[in-house]
Amino acid sequence: MLFVRRASTAGAGPLALPQPQPSRRALFRRGVRALGAIGATAAVAVALDESNSRVGSRSLRVVRAGVETLADYHRHLKGLDRERSPEYKDRLREFNQRTADRLYALCFHNGGIYTKLGQQIATFNHALPREFTDKMAGLQDRAKPVAFEAAMTTVEQELQRPWQEVFPQIGRTPLAAASLAQVHEAVDCHGRRVAVKVQYPHLQAQMKTDLAVIRRAFQAIEYFFPNVQIEWIYPEFEDALRSELDFEHEKSNNRRIAALLRHNSGVHVPEVHDDLSTKKLLVMEFIDAPKISDVDAIEAQGLDPREVAHVLCEAFGEMVFCHGFVHCDPHPGNIFVRRNPDPRAARKTQLVLLDHGLYRELDDGFRRTYCDLWRGMLVRDHALIEDCGRRLNAGEFAAYLPLLFTYRPMRSNSPLAKSLNEDERQALIQNLKQLQFSDVTDFLQQLPRDMLFVFRTNNMIRSLNKELGGSTRDRFATMGKYAVAGHALNHSAAASSSLGSYARYWWEHASLVFHLHVVDWALSTLQWLRGERVKTHRSG
Numbered sequence: 047m048l049f050v051r052r053a054s055t056a057g058a059g060p061l062a063l064p065q066p067q068p069s070r071r072a073l074f075r076r077g078v079r080a081l082g083a084i085g086a087t088a089a090v091a092v093a094l095d096e097s098n099s100r101v102g103s104r105s106l107r108v109v110r111a112g113v114e115t116l117a118d119y120h121r122h123l124k125g126l127d128r129e130r131s132p133e134y135k136d137r138l139r140e141f142n143q144r145t146a147d148r149l150y151a152l153c154f155h156n157g158g159i160y161t162k163l164g165q166q167i168a169t170f171n172h173a174l175p176r177e178f179t180d181k182m183a184g185l186q187d188r189a190k191p192v193a194f195e196a197a198m199t200t201v202e203q204e205l206q207r208p209w210q211e212v213f214p215q216i217g218r219t220p221l222a223a224a225s226l227a228q229v230h231e232a233v234d235c236h237g238r239r240v241a242v243k244v245q246y247p248h249l250q251a252q253m254k255t256d257l258a259v260i261r262r263a264f265q266a267i268e269y270f271f272p273n274v275q276i277e278w279i280y281p282e283f284e285d286a287l288r289s290e291l292d293f294e295h296e297k298s299n300n301r302r303i304a305a306l307l308r309h310n311s312g313v314h315v316p317e318v319h320d321d322l323s324t325k326k327l328l329v330m331e332f333i334d335a336p337k338i339s340d341v342d343a344i345e346a347q348g349l350d351p352r353e354v355a356h357v358l359c360e361a362f363g364e365m366v367f368c369h370g371f372v373h374c375d376p377h378p379g380n381i382f383v384r385r386n387p388d389p390r391a392a393r394k395t396q397l398v399l400l401d402h403g404l405y406r407e408l409d410d411g412f413r414r415t416y417c418d419l420w421r422g423m424l425v426r427d428h429a430l431i432e433d434c435g436r437r438l439n440a441g442e443f444a445a446y447l448p449l450l451f452t453y454r455p456m457r458s459n460s461p462l463a464k465s466l467n468e469d470e471r472q473a474l475i476q477n478l479k480q481l482q483f484s485d486v487t488d489f490l491q492q493l494p495r496d497m498l499f500v501f502r503t504n505n506m507i508r509s510l511n512k513e514l515g516g517s518t519r520d521r522f523a524t525m526g527k528y529a530v531a532g533h534a535l536n537h538s539a540a541a542s543s544s545l546g547s548y549a550r551y552w553w554e555h556a557s558l559v560f561h562l563h564v565v566d567w568a569l570s571t572l573q574w575l576r577g578e579r580v581k582t583h584r585s586g
Contacts, residue, residue, distance in 0.1 A: 114148060156256075157246070158249055197247075200246075200247055226290055228243075230242045245293065282498070311392065313361050314396050355510070355520070358397060364531075384396055423448050424529070
């Protein structure tokens, strides 16, 4: 598929996709080769395995959507000057909406990993036009389910007994249909109210071919637009999908994160029932609560959405900075909010974390560097930020690292969360205009893969924080708090080796805590001056 980013004239907005340069004849040859490869892949798969009989129709939808999108682009946008044409922006917006509609239909009808691809696109609201992210958000928990009978066939194959013996009561209509599985409410043979997560039939058999077709589609984009290099993303996408297909792996992640966050009364991880769970079937404690994006339902429970945002930032700050074990798919369908069932708990708000198939185990060296990066951003230590850039292999792009996480340039004179002044804004615009799309892809390829996962998760948390009414000030302060905690973990062992190093460490740590309080005070004062409500939080 072809994504065209909206033109941006202010701030650190997304870069525009470069105009294609090759001739029509060259484009035609590239298109024939790429689309032919997709067709050949599908044909071989169907010939080798009858379970792939639907691959042909799914692949044909990919080809058709690609051809229609390219024809649409050439009909409505090719030849228009993005700077001088008064109608360019309107045409681009309309084109994006039509393309998003095609992509949504493709992902929904093909299902499986196509739906997963659409869900991933929905999380890229920092880079893609709203037409895409808004449309793809509809796939988060409204994917195409399989028939009840097909789901129960999987249950019987996994447990080797009739489903009626295991679940005397079960809802025939799934509560949610995700990309790789659907969830039914049930009462099991022990009388427990449970959520039954069933992997879609034939998904494993179809996965190999579907992944190959998607890879060919990525290659087709590179054929048509040589400056857009995206195929390097594919291995991470494939690894993540294969990991999510193993529910035993998800069960292990579930238990590990539950143990790591057990001290936090504001977070609950549903219990998994081992006796009824397999590689394709996961049975867990049922939780009846609204999604984190349902602000009205949260308020109806007597809870403050801003407090929910604070608990969310705390939980993910701890995962990243302290444990290096991160839930990498925190979209709204995977986080519920309820009133804490323990009346003695100091914190009345409780998040329920779901879907533990996609986690990232951060390299400890990366975790330490990431703590240092936030420390440098908090105290405006440019030398430390540049050193972190070297450690992260960011090269000449190290100066852009603060921009990715705080939306502030490295040498900005304004405090975090304060709007850029006009001079800074114009300087940033001129600087970004010098970047080519190929520069950005080179930058992303150079970074550790851990950074890409953390950046994606950070962006999803930022989006949820905003949706819940949380302030930028509180998000930065919370991230800073856990960066300080992670920094303490990094150095406490080394500091105990000698009295001198112990003293240096605690002086450095005290200075960092002091800077964090100063930043928090400055941002809260700024909120007060703007007439915004200033809310303080207690940890718990």
